[in-house]
Amino acid sequence: MSSAIEASGLVKTYGNVRALDGLDLEVGEEVHGFLGPNGAGKTTTIRILTGLLKPDQGKARIFGRDAAGGSGVRTDVGYMPELPSFPGHLTGRELLDIYGRLYGVEKDDRETQTAELLNLVGLEDSGDRRVSGYSKGMQQRLGVAQSLLGDPDLVIMDEPTAGLDPEGRAEVREVVKRVGKKGSAVFLSSHLLEEVEKVCTHVTIIHRGRGIVSGPVEEVSQRVSEREEIVAEVDELSEKIVSSVERIPQVKRVDVDGNELTVLTEIGSDIRREVSRAVFEAGGIIIGMGRKKKSLEDVFLEFTRGKGGENE
Template sequence: MGEPVLEVDDLVKFYGDFKALDHVAFKLERGSIFGYLGQNGAGKTTTIRSILGLARPNGGRIRLFGIDPFKEPLRVFDHVGYSPELPTLQGFMTAYQLLDFTARQYGLTQQSRTTRIRELLELVGLLDHRDKKIGKYSKGMVQRLAIAQALVNDPDLVIMDEPTLGLDPAATVHFRDLFQNLIKDGKTLFISSHLLDEVQRLASHVAMIHRGHIVFQGSLNDVLSAFAGGSIIDIEVMNVSPTLVAALRNLPYVREVNVQGNRLAVHLTSDTDRRGELTTFLFQQGATILSFTHRNLRLEEAYLQVLRTGGVAPAS
């Protein structure tokens, strides 16, 4: 597969006494979309800022394209694009001026700047707003422009922190297609997000961070089969009792039962259809079923399961 685009090894970061990153390690292979998942404050942004040299790690090793970004930032950042979470851009500039300024930083010639800026503005749907001051842009427009500026240098690796935050549904779909096209062009994407459905649609690989620890990393299929293996049946019953929940949990084909009001999310250990058995069991327990839905696995469940188990896959 060749050298990883990004290699993070044993990364440690303290803020005062608080350990924000605790021996974080993962790799990004070329041509993949890597979803970096975690709750607020888990360490996602700190990881990104360490990779980009904005935060100085207290320990560990980072290699971008095999190069230490702290020692040779100029060589590294020629090949990296970055779009931060809730970006704030230079409000006194127009979109065109900002992209031109960015393109100059990468040493693009006047002619290639003009062509590239037009392409990018068209790509993110801001061509008609090119001469408007960024300070007058909406949040979604700023997000679009931040993604455009991350692509100015045609980077091999694009790091995006919550890239679809603030985008309307149409723009979200548009950018999802854009990200997939970037992969077709041989780029590698690192996407940090808490929008798990979005990551599930895009990512080929994921890493999950919790309280500064990486609790899981692997392919999307791996995480789904290991932590959300099987399927889920959502059941709405008239009266949920602790006895009922305990009885369900004791069933050999049930991995976990989550209770929310009178709704039960029953995680099954395999893909085998257990609807018939479950319905019979519930009737035997005297439960009145209001609704009963079988659904496919979602990253969200896998993520919650990973957090619950600390990354140890439950036995099937």
């Protein structure tokens, strides 16, 4: 069986903006996160995969077939666009029925599927209300339901949790997990590492139009969080204090910037107490301290500095 998605050397420029710069992508029958900051090229890629946009160079295949080729609606692929908006005068049920018709789902099937999907996304009690009265979260969930009509083998979602509060994000995440469990391949974009870690089994990180790392989520996120940082502000920092901290066994490196110590440690080791003791024993006083989680931006920097290669 061919990969759900296979793309190689995708290039797309808008005027003088190079949105995609030779992107490769390989997605199997899995829940695959497409992670990157704003402007990285996620929507551009997704529009190419769904046949809405032609790349300047490169090829994209969905289940072995050219993503750009063919006419008519591709019923094996579902698509949820970025921030979907629906005509507000329709009810959720009517809307799914209309989309179902577009996808060529027969009437009886449409009724069953609509009911099932409303149930899946937790809108069973709101199916007969007008969409204009839906919250953002409900609209996003309706968008997810819409992308699942016709039971596609692959569902492509562009930032399904965008614009939602934490509760709304959690709801949509649950739905995505359920879709994965049903056995469809899912490809979803996000700019939140945490989110991808929560729902996806695989991830590709895109930065400035290029894939910088791809693989199972645990592997990638382990490499991403290889170290943690503790930042301590010390009153009257001295050489003695620095070497005292350096002697803590879990410490990998200590950087000094003014009165601030940045202590790199092994994964998962919270050694704030040890740092505090070491500073105190060397005659210093800590006036502020915290653990710093690496941001996605740090991750991108780390990989783009050449520490990680493609497809590792």
